[in-house]
Amino acid sequence: MAGPQLTADEALAAWLEHLAHERRLSPRTLEAYGHIGRLYLAFLQQHRGGPLGLSGLGEVTAAEVRAHLAARRSGDRPLGARSIGQTLSAIRTFHAFLDRRLQTPAAQLALVRGPRPRPSLPRPVSEDQARGLLHEPTADPEAEAWEAARDRAILTLLYGCGLRISEGLSLTRADAPLPETLRITGKGGKTRLVPVLPAVREAVDAYFALQPFPLEPADALFRARRGGPLGPRQVQAAVQRLRGRLGLPASVTPHALRHSFATHLLGAGADLRSIQQLLGHASLSTTQKYTAVDAARLLDAYAAAHPRP
Numbered sequence: 001m002a003g004p005q006l007t008a009d010e011a012l013a014a015w016l017e018h019l020a021h022e023r024r025l026s027p028r029t030l031e032a033y034g035h036i037g038r039l040y041l042a043f044l045q046q047h048r049g050g051p052l053g054l055s056g057l058g059e060v061t062a063a064e065v066r067a068h069l070a071a072r073r074s075g076d077r078p079l080g081a082r083s084i085g086q087t088l089s090a091i092r093t094f095h096a097f098l099d100r101r102l103q104t105p106a107a108q109l110a111l112v113r114g115p116r117p118r119p120s121l122p123r124p125v126s127e128d129q130a131r132g133l134l135h136e137p138t139a140d141p142e143a144e145a146w147e148a149a150r151d152r153a154i155l156t157l158l159y160g161c162g163l164r165i166s167e168g169l170s171l172t173r174a175d176a177p178l179p180e181t182l183r184i185t186g187k188g189g190k191t192r193l194v195p196v197l198p199a200v201r202e203a204v205d206a207y208f209a210l211q212p213f214p215l216e217p218a219d220a221l222f223r224a225r226r227g228g229p230l231g232p233r234q235v236q237a238a239v240q241r242l243r244g245r246l247g248l249p250a251s252v253t254p255h256a257l258r259h260s261f262a263t264h265l266l267g268a269g270a271d272l273r274s275i276q277q278l279l280g281h282a283s284l285s286t287t288q289k290y291t292a293v294d295a296a297r298l299l300d301a302y303a304a305a306h307p308r309p
Helices: 008-021 027-048 054-058 062-072 081-102 107-111 127-139 145-161 165-169 198-210 232-246 254-267 272-279 289-305
Strands: 181-185 191-195
Touching (some): 008 027, 027 054, 062 081, 062 107, 145 165, 145 232, 254 272
Antiparallel strands (some): 181 191
C-alpha cells in the first residue's frame, strides 16, 4: 500500500513492526511504545473530530502535541515529568520514522520542549542506621566469621572513605594493610587521594586476617565464598539481608553509604570543595546536591522540635 494511502493506525503498526524486527526492541518496550502511540493517535482523532490519515500526521501542530502532553499530566493517573519526557521521546521517534520511511515530516514537532525532570536528591542513611549496618554483619551467629568480617569491612570502607562499590572492590592484596591514604581511580580514569580512618583500617585488617584464600599481590582483596573476586551484586545482596534484619527502608543501599559519607561530613562542618575532592566529582555542582539534603534534614529536625502554637 502506498504511503499516502495509509491510515494513522496503519502507520503506527508499521512503526511498531520496524521497532520489533529492525530495531529488535524488547516486548516490554514495544508494549510501552504501542501504548503511547495509541493514546497519541486517539487524542489527535478526538481533537480533530474524525479519522486520521498519514497526511494528517504530517500536519500535527506543536499546540496539539502540547495539549496531548498536558492531558497525560492530568486525570486519574497523571504522569510525572520523567514519564512525560519519555512520552515525548516516543512521539518524536514515531514521527522520525514517518519522515524517514514514509516521507511525512512533521515540522512543528521541533517546537515542542519536554519538561525538565527535577533532579533527585541523594538519599543518605542516618548516622544510627549507618552504625547498625556496620555492626550487624558480625552479629549474625549463622554467618562464617570471615564472611561477616568481609561484609563489615567493605561497608565500613564505603562509608568511611566515600567510595563507590566498584572503587572499594578494586582494592588488591597489595593494598593490605591499608595505608593512611588510598589512591583511588574513579570515573573517567580520574585519580584522587582518600584518607583512611583508623576504623576503616581496623575493619579491613580484621577481614584480611580471617579470609582463607592465598592471594597474589594483584588479586582482588575482597573474595566471594568460593574464592573468586567479590562482585557488586553480592555486596548489594548482603545489604539487602542486613536492612531486612534491621528493618531499614529499601533506600538503604551500598551507594547510600557514599551519600551518607558526604552528608555527614557536610553536617559536621566540612566545606564543599573538600567533599568534592574526596568524592572525585568533576563538577562542584554535583557535590552541591548534598547542601539541599543537609538543609532538608535541618528543616525536618526543626519541624519535629519546634513547639506548636
